[in-house]
Amino acid sequence: MKIIVAIKRVVDYAVKIRVKPDKSGVETSNVKMSMNPFCEIALEEALRIKESGRASEVVAVSVGPAQCADTLRTGLAMGADRAIHVDYPGTLYPLSIAKILKALVDAEKPGLLLLGKQAIDDDCNQTGQMVAGLLKWPQATFASKVVFDEENKVATVDREVDGGIETLSLDLPAVITTDLRLNQPRYATLPNIMKAKSKVIKKVTPHDLNVEIKSDLEAVQVAEPPKRKSGTVLSSVDELIDRLKNEARVI
Amino acid sequence: MTYRRLKHSSRNLVDQLSNLKFFNSSRSSISAGLQSRSIQTFELVKEDVCYHKHIVSRHICFLKGSGIGIPASLRGVQSNAFRIHSRNLASVATVPSRNPSFAMISCDDISYFKKILGEKGVVQEELKLDDANTDWMRKYKGSSKLMLQPRSTHEVSEILNYCNSRCLAVVPQGGNTGLVGGSVPVHDEVIISVSSMNNIISFDKVSGILVCEAGCILENLITFLDNEGYIMPLDLGAKGSCQIGGNVSTNAGGLRLIRYGSLHGSVLGLEVVLANGTVLDMLGTLRKDNTGYDLKHLFIGSEGSLGIVTKVSILTPPKLSSVNLAFLACEDYVSCQKLLSEAKRKLGEILSAFEFLDVSAMDLVLKHLDGIRDPLPSSKHNFYIVIETTGSMESHDKEKLEAFLLSSMESGLLTDGVIAQDINQASSFWRIREGIPEALMKAGAVYKYDLSLPPEKMYDVVDEMRERLGTAANVVAYGHLGDGNLHLNISAREYDDSILSQIEPFVYEWTSKQRGSISAEHGLGLMKANKIHYSKSAETVQLMGAMKKLLDPNGILNPYKVLPTSISQSGVN
Numbered sequence: 001m002k003i004i005v006a007i008k009r010v011v012d013y014a015v016k017i018r019v020k021p022d023k024s025g026v027e028t029s030n031v032k033m034s035m036n037p038f039c040e041i042a043l044e045e046a047l048r049i050k051e052s053g054r055a056s057e058v059v060a061v062s063v064g065p066a067q068c069a070d071t072l073r074t075g076l077a078m079g080a081d082r083a084i085h086v087d088y089p090g091t092l093y094p095l096s097i098a099k100i101l102k103a104l105v106d107a108e109k110p111g112l113l114l115l116g117k118q119a120i121d122d123d124c125n126q127t128g129q130m131v132a133g134l135l136k137w138p139q140a141t142f143a144s145k146v147v148f149d150e151e152n153k154v155a156t157v158d159r160e161v162d163g164g165i166e167t168l169s170l171d172l173p174a175v176i177t178t179d180l181r182l183n184q185p186r187y188a189t190l191p192n193i194m195k196a197k198s199k200v201i202k203k204v205t206p207h208d209l210n211v212e213i214k215s216d217l218e219a220v221q222v223a224e225p226p227k228r229k230s231g232t233v234l235s236s237v238d239e240l241i242d243r244l245k246n247e248a249r250v251i
Numbered sequence: 252m253t254y255r256r257l258k259h260s261s262r263n264l265v266d267q268l269s270n271l272k273f274f275n276s277s278r279s280s281i282s283a284g285l286q287s288r289s290i291q292t293f294e295l296v297k298e299d300v301c302y303h304k305h306i307v308s309r310h311i312c313f314l315k316g317s318g319i320g321i322p323a324s325l326r327g328v329q330s331n332a333f334r335i336h337s338r339n340l341a342s343v344a345t346v347p348s349r350n351p352s353f354a355m356i357s358c359d360d361i362s363y364f365k366k367i368l369g370e371k372g373v374v375q376e377e378l379k380l381d382d383a384n385t386d387w388m389r390k391y392k393g394s395s396k397l398m399l400q401p402r403s404t405h406e407v408s409e410i411l412n413y414c415n416s417r418c419l420a421v422v423p424q425g426g427n428t429g430l431v432g433g434s435v436p437v438h439d440e441v442i443i444s445v446s447s448m449n450n451i452i453s454f455d456k457v458s459g460i461l462v463c464e465a466g467c468i469l470e471n472l473i474t475f476l477d478n479e480g481y482i483m484p485l486d487l488g489a490k491g492s493c494q495i496g497g498n499v500s501t502n503a504g505g506l507r508l509i510r511y512g513s514l515h516g517s518v519l520g521l522e523v524v525l526a527n528g529t530v531l532d533m534l535g536t537l538r539k540d541n542t543g544y545d546l547k548h549l550f551i552g553s554e555g556s557l558g559i560v561t562k563v564s565i566l567t568p569p570k571l572s573s574v575n576l577a578f579l580a581c582e583d584y585v586s587c588q589k590l591l592s593e594a595k596r597k598l599g600e601i602l603s604a605f606e607f608l609d610v611s612a613m614d615l616v617l618k619h620l621d622g623i624r625d626p627l628p629s630s631k632h633n634f635y636i637v638i639e640t641t642g643s644m645e646s647h648d649k650e651k652l653e654a655f656l657l658s659s660m661e662s663g664l665l666t667d668g669v670i671a672q673d674i675n676q677a678s679s680f681w682r683i684r685e686g687i688p689e690a691l692m693k694a695g696a697v698y699k700y701d702l703s704l705p706p707e708k709m710y711d712v713v714d715e716m717r718e719r720l721g722t723a724a725n726v727v728a729y730g731h732l733g734d735g736n737l738h739l740n741i742s743a744r745e746y747d748d749s750i751l752s753q754i755e756p757f758v759y760e761w762t763s764k765q766r767g768s769i770s771a772e773h774g775l776g777l778m779k780a781n782k783i784h785y786s787k788s789a790e791t792v793q794l795m796g797a798m799k800k801l802l803d804p805n806g807i808l809n810p811y812k813v814l815p816t817s818i819s820q821s822g823v824n
Contacts, residue, residue, distance in 0.1 A: 014674035016477075030572050032645075034673035074672050187626050187669035187676060190579075190660050193653060 001111035002057045003046045007039035009071040010121040038116025042178040044185040047079045065089040076196035077188035083201040093215045098130035103209035117177040128177035138170040142179040347811045349438040353420040374398040386435045393436025400447045404561040412528025423555040425497030428489040433776025437811045459567045460536045465496025481567040484511035488685040496560040502552030504772035509733035510603040521547045522562035526803040555809040557802045573645040576677040579668035580632035584710040597655040604639035605733030612729045619690040698741040703768035736771040759785045781815045
């Protein structure tokens with residue numbers, strides 16, 4: 001069984017981000033970029049499934065500009081067998097990615113599609129759900145535990161939902177998006193980095209996949225949240241009541 | 252039906268232990284200045300323990316006797332550590348007796364200080380004094396009854412002038428993170444804390460020259476410079492608490508010395524107050540100034556015994572965008588050395604840190620610190636190396652580093668290694684190296700030595716020490732291999748004089764025979780005050796004594812420390 005893992009190249013989690021002066025977006029030039037942490041977890045899970053013998057191949061996929069190849073190299077260094085880079089330099093939205101992934105899934109025919117639950121730059125949390133809808137495949141999002149049953153072609157997934165943990169049983173092929181507590185991703189060791197140099201990254205374009213990238217969304221403005229105002233120390237309860245009544249207007 | 256809900260159970264999802272990955276690092280600056288600010292959630296508190304939190308929380312625990320504000324896992328450890336540390340003083344080198352020529356503090360002195368500094372600047376509460384009287388390692392404790400907190404150079408000058416005239420001994424104190432007992436009183440010396448003098452005076456965006464007061468905390472300076480696109484030329488584990496005045500007075504080294512050099516090179520100017528209150532304005536901001544004797548170098552590294560540093564002018568390097576970190580394993584010490592020379596040659600200008608730790612250090616960190624993962628769990632390695640590169644072009648640096656590492660692996664210098672793929676992974680590797688002092692504290696009693704040795708010989712002393720001590724204690728070695736600086740630590744369950752006798756004077760004699768330094772970067776302080784002759788000739792020490800007498804005739808500045816008592820007290824009337 002083949003597993004496809006979709007990964008995204010985002011601004012590194014630990015970087016202090018700044019908004020561009022023209023408010024059109026976040027400053028991404030000269031800023032450290034790395035693999036989205038949730039995508040890393042998804043890739044780790046795919047590798048563990050392969051290592052336990054239940055999958056034959058792990059394919060890493062990424063959509064974006066030329067530098068995505070670096071992120072895919074990291075994925076290959078972690079242990080993915082090959083990678084596909086869908087080259088598109090412009091802005092992308094979840095629905096476009098979902099359509100591209102559908103086209104790739106139709107071509108590759110994997111038994112499982114793994115994604116991170118959301119990307120840390122836009123926090124959309126939509127791509128996994130959309131692609132499952134397009135493919136008409138069952139989906140389990142926010143996975144915190146995945147157990148495979150190969151003979152019955154069923155995956156049992158624990159999901160972290162607001163009320164607690166929900167356990168679902170999915171028939172394969174299925175889409176699973178991963179949450180933080182699923183696993184701890186491995187480091188890219190030197191021997192694996194060496195091996196990754198000979199692994200293949202295939203380059204395609206959305207046009208090759210017959211997908212048209214157009215969006216119904218337009219980012220109008222990106223601004224920082226207002227700075228937190230400092231508190232003031234009040235001198236008496238009367239002043240507090242006065243302020244609550246007249247300034248904050250809550251009583 | 253393509254899916255069925257099998258079970259739905261409520262469970263507390265806030266499970267502290269299960270999510271260490273994102274929050275496993277509290278190291279808040281990489282050399283490129285990119286901030287790794289861990290999110291301040293409850294889940295972090297356990298893992299997020301670095302030097303400064305350690306000091307604060309330990310002091311709170313010690314003083315209030317309860318674990319307020321301290322996670323349960325640390326509480327037990329801390330009280331255990333206190334039991335060990337509180338009965339250590341007897342086994343540490345004998346404390347010199349109080350010099351009778353120093354005056355005792357009187358009520359008149361207190362009212363005079365209150366006049367100069369105001370009520371807030373004069374501290375006599377026991378709790379605060381307890382803090383200031385005890386060093387970070389809880390090895391040294393003074394009995395000062397008075398701490399002064401001046402807010403300007405003028406106030407420092409007035410205080411010192413008065414103390415000099417009254418012959419009152421003083422201890423200048425910054426962040427109190429020193430490791431040789433140089434920042435705390437021995438007896439009842441007045442503590443002069445410059446912590447309140449923490450303004451940044453100016454910063455030139457073009458030249459990168461920063462002028463600030465001595466009480467600025469290093470981490471705050473790093474944050475300030477980060478916004479301007481610069482970094483501090485030094486970085487150490489204590490950055491959350493240590494102050495720049497103290498760094499300069501002790502000529503602190505740290506992790507980046509291999510790239511940015513020592514403070515003797517980066518400090519452009521100082522403002523120092525001498526023992527009699529004279530303010531020496533040497534606060535130049537010029538890169539080149541060959542007019543006369545460069546006196547600031549006397550004060551850099553003098554550990555507060557020649558004057559109190561009140562302002563610092565320092566050259567800061569620009570923050571470069573590409574930082575890469577590799578955590579490597581070597582079979583033996585010879586390979587580590589060869590790796591170092593290869594790194595200097597192949598990585599050249601982008602090498603910014605080269606640290607090593609041995610397997611006993613690694614085991615200690617894994618055992619005592621939370622949230623640490625072994626980056627190379629597949630097998631046990633004898634030596635681990637941390638290499639950091641900093642440059643302006645990510646692709647170029649990464650290529651260079653990978654090529655160097657792969658060729659080293661092929662030639663057998665390395666047995667294994669990982670390259671950090673994002674800032675969090677880099678932080679967790681640094682946490683291993685920077686967390687060793689903390690892990691040593693948690694393990695019990697520690698005898699700490701900081702030696703500069705010729706690189707070929709550096710590990711020989713570790714092997715010999717292991718032979719001498721056998722199973723009595725655990726010998727842990729780590730350090731700045733790139734600078735030839737070994738941190739030799741002997742960890743035991745409790746302080747024990749029999750262990751100490753096996754260590755000293757053997758380690759000092761051994762170092763002296765190799766013409767090494769018995770204190771590479773920690774300084775002499777109280778711990779090594781009478782040991783200077785192991786590394787400096789008698790004539791040199793005599794001249795040091797003469798300088799001390801010239802600048803501080805009454806010997807009131809940080810007495811009993813740095814120079815041997817015979818030298819420093821010979822001039823005191």
